[in-house]
Amino acid sequence: MFSENIYVNTNFKNKFDSSDIDTDSWPDPQKNRSQKSCHKFSKVLFTSLIIYFLLLTILFSSALINKVWSCCPKDWKPFGSHCYFTSTDLVAPWNESVENCYQMGAHLVVIHSQEEQDFITGILNTRDAYFIGLSDPGHQQWQWVDQTPYNDKATFWHTGELSNDNEQCAIINHRWSTGWGWSDIPCSDEQNSVCQMKKIYL
The missing domain is CATH 3.10.100.10 (Mannose-Binding Protein A, subunit A)
Structure with missing residues (x-):
């Protein structure tokens, strides 16, 4: 009974110590966070640029309509x-x-x-x-x-x-x-x- 127990436990341990497991393929949480942060910053920057150019267009159109150049x-x-x-x-x-x-x-x-x-x-x-x-x-x-x-x-x-x-x-x-x-x-x-x-x- 005792020896059987040892066998089972050893087997179980060997399964997790196996060199077949590729640890490089595991996701790196730090790298993932960094990529998400960079992607989020790009979206914010792109949105800001669009808003900036829209405001410039509105101001330019307003200037033409109101004849501000006198x-x-x-x-x-x-x-x-x-x-x-x-x-x-x-x-x-x-x-x-x-x-x-x-x-x-x-x-x-x-x-x-x-x-x-x-x-x-x-x-x-x-x-x-x-x-x-x-x-x-x-x-x-x-x-x-x-x-x-x-x-x-x-x-x-x-x-x-x-x-x-x-x-x-x-x-x-x-x-x-x-x-x-x-x-x-x-x-x-x-x-x-x-x-x-x-x-x-x-």
């Missing part, structure tokens, strides 16, 4: 969606100033906000006065040259202005006591001017 002619200053040109060597009456701007594909400046007023005064010379696109055909009915409505709540008249019915054209000028503002003067006076045009979109 510019102003040489010597014109950009602000918002417009370009501005200050005439300092072409002093002229108001009507002639209107024509000079028109010849450049523009009109005398129209100002509707404090931001625009501040920008324009920032590019002007404090020693000069400049015609703007505002005139009065009579009875204090002020009108802009581009036909946009005149809003007396968004104006920048100097204190004491609009007191003379014979002064029917507006200038922007600087007073040392109060700073920049608008004044009404006779349209026949010769002044510099500020022209305005829409930006050129490419």
Whole structure:
């Protein structure tokens, strides 16, 4: 009984000690993990690249649709969606100033906000006065040259202005006591001017 036991156990042991078993074919857990990790990284990288190129395509398309490439002619200053040109060597009456701007594909400046007023005064010379696109055909009915409505709540008249019915054209000028503002003067006076045009979109 005892010897039989030994035989069985020895047999069992010999089965597992056999050199027939190829240990090289057993899967290496470490190698397997590394391959999976590399494969996962490749997928993430590929997905990221696709998303990146999709975003670039969307941004490029948006740029074309929204016309983000805009510019102003040489010597014109950009602000918002417009370009501005200050005439300092072409002093002229108001009507002639209107024509000079028109010849450049523009009109005398129209100002509707404090931001625009501040920008324009920032590019002007404090020693000069400049015609703007505002005139009065009579009875204090002020009108802009581009036909946009005149809003007396968004104006920048100097204190004491609009007191003379014979002064029917507006200038922007600087007073040392109060700073920049608008004044009404006779349209026949010769002044510099500020022209305005829409930006050129490419």
